[in-house]
Amino acid sequence: MMKARMTINGKAVNLSFEADEHLLHTLRNNGYTEVKNGCEEGECGACLVLLNGKPVNSCLIFTASVTGDEITTVKGIGDLHAPAIIQEAFVDCGAVQCGFCTPGMVLASYALLRDNPDPDESEIKEALTGNLCRCTGYVKIIEAVQCAAQRLQNRKKP
Ligand code: FES
Ligand code: FES
Helix, strand or coil, X not given: CEEEEEEECCEEEEEEECCCCEHHHHHHHCCXXXXXXXXCCCCCCXXXXXXXXXXXXXXXXXXXXXXXXXXXXHHHCCCCCCCCHHHHXXXXXXXXXXXXXXXXXXXHHHHHHHHCCCCCHHHHHHHCCCCXXXXXXXHXXXXXXXXXXXXXXXXXXX
């Protein structure tokens, strides 16, 4: 077993893990079950987290390589009581069905809007290209990202 300190959702934590363990499993073993296990091969985006702000598939990252780093799961950007605009938009636009892809979709969208507050449809599709959804057909997800972008822009207006 190895031990390391990292920051998860703004909180410093000490975690134990096997030398060859992937971050997906370390997170889920420690209660961060909002990080979903889909394919474990980097193909579906269900396990996506932000690593130092950048979207990564946690099933491909060795936990030992992220000691001291900052990790954000979908619960780190907002919760039921104080949802992020992108989380609200997913609900309002009906972009959540079974919900399995949602944490990864929301985080990928969140990172997109942070870097590009006014993305066009092709930029949204590009940002979500690594995230698979079996349920929605993607239309409502794209609408949710557009809706969040609009709300973020309105919020900035005086
Ligand atoms: S579980 Fe990581 S990409 Fe599918
Ligand atoms: S809502 Fe079911 S996989 Fe996307």
